[in-house]
Amino acid sequence: MSDGATVRRPRRLRDRVPVRLRHHWKPAAALCAGLATMVYFFGDARISPYVTSSSVVEADAITDDVQGAIDLYDTSVSHSVQLEYDQTEFDKMMKEFREDGTKEYIEADLTVDGVYLEDVGIRLKGNSTLMSLRGSGQGMAGGGRTMPDGAAQGDPVPSQDDGTGGRDRGQENGGGPGGAGGAMGGITQYNLSEKKPEELPWLIKIDEYVEGRAYQGEREISLRPGSNGQVPVNEALSLNLTETTGQKSERYAFTSVKVNNRPAATRLMVESPDTEYAESIGDGNGVLYKARAGGSFEYKGDDPTDYEESFEQLNKVGSQDLEPVMKLIKWADEASDEEFEKELDQHVDVESLATYVAAQNLLMNFDDMAGPGKNYLLWYDLDTKKFSVLGWDYNLTFSGDATSGPDDDMGMGGALGGGGAADGQGDQGAQDLPSGAPSGMPEDLPEGMPSGMPGGQDGQGEGGGFGSMTGHPLKERFLDSDAFDPVYKKAYKELYEKFYGSGKAVKALNDIAEQAGKAGADGKELDSAVEKLRSTVTERTAALSKNKEVTG
Numbered sequence: 001m002s003d004g005a006t007v008r009r010p011r012r013l014r015d016r017v018p019v020r021l022r023h024h025w026k027p028a029a030a031l032c033a034g035l036a037t038m039v040y041f042f043g044d045a046r047i048s049p050y051v052t053s054s055s056v057v058e059a060d061a062i063t064d065d066v067q068g069a070i071d072l073y074d075t076s077v078s079h080s081v082q083l084e085y086d087q088t089e090f091d092k093m094m095k096e097f098r099e100d101g102t103k104e105y106i107e108a109d110l111t112v113d114g115v116y117l118e119d120v121g122i123r124l125k126g127n128s129t130l131m132s133l134r135g136s137g138q139g140m141a142g143g144g145r146t147m148p149d150g151a152a153q154g155d156p157v158p159s160q161d162d163g164t165g166g167r168d169r170g171q172e173n174g175g176g177p178g179g180a181g182g183a184m185g186g187i188t189q190y191n192l193s194e195k196k197p198e199e200l201p202w203l204i205k206i207d208e209y210v211e212g213r214a215y216q217g218e219r220e221i222s223l224r225p226g227s228n229g230q231v232p233v234n235e236a237l238s239l240n241l242t243e244t245t246g247q248k249s250e251r252y253a254f255t256s257v258k259v260n261n262r263p264a265a266t267r268l269m270v271e272s273p274d275t276e277y278a279e280s281i282g283d284g285n286g287v288l289y290k291a292r293a294g295g296s297f298e299y300k301g302d303d304p305t306d307y308e309e310s311f312e313q314l315n316k317v318g319s320q321d322l323e324p325v326m327k328l329i330k331w332a333d334e335a336s337d338e339e340f341e342k343e344l345d346q347h348v349d350v351e352s353l354a355t356y357v358a359a360q361n362l363l364m365n366f367d368d369m370a371g372p373g374k375n376y377l378l379w380y381d382l383d384t385k386k387f388s389v390l391g392w393d394y395n396l397t398f399s400g401d402a403t404s405g406p407d408d409d410m411g412m413g414g415a416l417g418g419g420g421a422a423d424g425q426g427d428q429g430a431q432d433l434p435s436g437a438p439s440g441m442p443e444d445l446p447e448g449m450p451s452g453m454p455g456g457q458d459g460q461g462e463g464g465g466f467g468s469m470t471g472h473p474l475k476e477r478f479l480d481s482d483a484f485d486p487v488y489k490k491a492y493k494e495l496y497e498k499f500y501g502s503g504k505a506v507k508a509l510n511d512i513a514e515q516a517g518k519a520g521a522d523g524k525e526l527d528s529a530v531e532k533l534r535s536t537v538t539e540r541t542a543a544l545s546k547n548k549e550v551t552g
Helices: 019-023 025-042 087-100 128-134 233-245 275-279 323-334 337-347 350-362 412-417 473-480 482-501 504-521 524-545
Strands: 064-066 079-084 106-112 115-124 202-205 213-215 220-223 252-259 265-271 286-291 311-313 376-381 386-391
Touching (some): 079 202, 079 265, 087 106, 087 128, 233 252, 233 482, 233 504, 252 504, 265 504, 275 286, 323 337, 323 376, 323 473, 337 386, 337 473, 337 482, 350 386, 350 473, 350 482, 482 524, 504 524
Parallel strands (some): 064 213, 079 252
Antiparallel strands (some): 079 106, 106 115, 115 202, 202 220, 252 265, 286 376, 376 386
């Protein structure tokens, strides 16, 4: 080493720390110690997100709204839907559904009323409705099967499949509502086949592969179960009548549906409850929650994320969450009868609830908010901080006893055989099945239903019969309370006059039958369904007109 060389010592650790941090090391050390303590004591705790923003802006905005010359839900004109997809993708989708029940989207090209939309998403829609596609032993009797007369709950159901997965023609017309006795009174499941995709229940998602795209403001279109002569005219009639209640109702229209090179089929096309549907309610300043088929109205604690399996939030995701639903459930769970009567109007729009409950009774809908499919929506008004109950999925309306009055139960037991018995062994038989609908069960029953009957591995459920699958505390406590009887009966009288007393139901049914016929559903099967529904409507009108609580 030369004499002029300078020896440079390594920097001390202290000198490597920035000067500002050296000057303020005590606060920094305290912060680190605090973080370490929190990690040690609360490291395994769940952090629950609570959204407090009141923003009304929907983040996922429509940026490409494709228009057409024909209004999608104009019932005065004929409609057409054509879907084209790769057969290999369809086969893969069906294979996955048969194996594990998943319903994935595949790409398809859509032409609706002459307007071409490339790369939309389509997927199967429904739960029990689709069980006939999964082979024997899956779900309820399906694929052309019926419950034999005298069969008990949980008994194995013999297959009557025609070998193609299509309809067993011997059962198509005679195997539905017909057999007296039997666990299900001869109910036939929808006879679906992947060989007939034009008859499958489809959900069409316009923006699945093209972000921000919609068709006439709609992101989703639902093709309901039932085709040709089995199109659900009862559902169309229910939607038509619900519109007169002043509550939000889905729009609908009959349409011809063609898939690839398959023959066309007549279907009922219904507006799907989605983001835009939610934003169209009132002034849009609210949040819409859809009850999930496999969920419950059970209090699970103060974490909103614990309710995601029971409710789906349809709009304002990111600015609102499930906390209002959680608080409603908690209150309903803890309130005494006296508190329920005194405080209900602080949580729920009572007149709206009365309208909803009265409408479901008048429409003979056993699969409403208290039914096994849990077919209802909760609208939370951000201004009033109150909930309203809205209906959807009306394919099992006009079921049960047409002479039932405002205080009679429209539960599932009555629809399956009268008397409300849990074993479905009532004596009314086929007269209690849905009028004007292809025979079958609710579209959105929970997955995993056993062979034979819904409700548990032995067909009885944990509580026996259908009891564990049905009921809703808001509806039940509302009807059980004498305090709310005046508002309920007032709504019932008004809706009776709108539906039946005015002749609206019969006129609407005639129009609906004509619309279905123009869409290609003409024939003896449709005529038979319409006549049966007309008979039910006539009987219901006559019975209620003699009820002094309704007309007096």
